[in-house]
């Protein structure tokens with residue numbers, strides 16, 4: 657074996673969504689805040705994301721997370737999320753995978769029946785309650801950062817498709833939210849490929865026509881993803897809805913999407929459809945579940961916001977050592993349009 661840059665990665669998925677977790681072999685990036693560290697990592701170490709996520713070591717369906725020492729004294733661990741196209745301030749499924757991996761592999765001590773972990777993310781500190789039993793993390797519930805609506809009931813023109821009503825909301829990254837029924841989809845599994853093409857076109861149109869900047873952090877200014885919102889129904893007394901988020905460059909989130917859920921909770925609250933404390937169940941294309949509620953109202957600068965609580969589970973899938981043979985012609989991998997939407 658002849659390998660450079662050997663990196664230890666714990667495999668995991670949260671409610672179906674793959675979130676790999678780096679536990680060794682990468683030094684933490686420099687930076688006075690987690691956001692600055694994320695920007696520095698993206699600028700100086702794109703090779704790391706490329707090596708681990710692009711073919712032939714990775715694939716389009718994953719994200720990879722770096723555990724770092726926290727910047728803030730009141731946090732237990734730092735997390736930087738690398739997705740295929742963006743380094744994002746926060747991600748729900750990746751947080752659930754990261755905390756589960758950190759607890760189950762001993763990066764941080766597990767306390768049963770409950771471990772509280774404060775995770776320093778580029779979006780802010782997220783408080784996590786991990787339910788633990790018999791050495792295993794059974795469920796992760798987190799209080800996300802202030803989430804809020806950026807544009808409400810706006811019409812956008814999507815070239816070749818028509819005019820659609822959308823909302824834009826922030827829940828750790830910025831979402832263009834569109835009613836699934838408005839584009840004639842039911843969010844069934846067989847629609848996955850069509851949803852991806854549609855979602856990427858809607859996102860591009862929204863990004864151009866609806867400039868969106870976080871009121872407290874001008875570095876957060878990109879509509880990252882399209883969220884197709886299914887109809888709201890009451891099932892067993894709980895307001896429930898299916899959703900499908902398109903993760904760029906073009907694949908579906910397999911879980912109900914924690915940051916997309918947070919954005920949707922903000923929108924439902926702004927519309928008067930969901931009250932503080934009321935239960936909300938968000939389901940995914942795979943019918944997996946995040947149980948959620950709005951904990952309280954808050955502010956993001958001068959913008960009214962809510963604090964979402966999202967709860968889901970993750971399972972570890974293995975431990976891998978990735979590396980680069982110095983003679984490998986693809987040290988940073990490649991993307992081909994047969995599986996990578998370009």
Ligand SMILES: O=C(O)[C@H]1NCC[C@@H]1O
Nearest residue numbers: 747748749909913914915
């Ligand atoms: O749960 C989330 O927030 C996400 N899952 C994949 C895409 C988003 O990062």
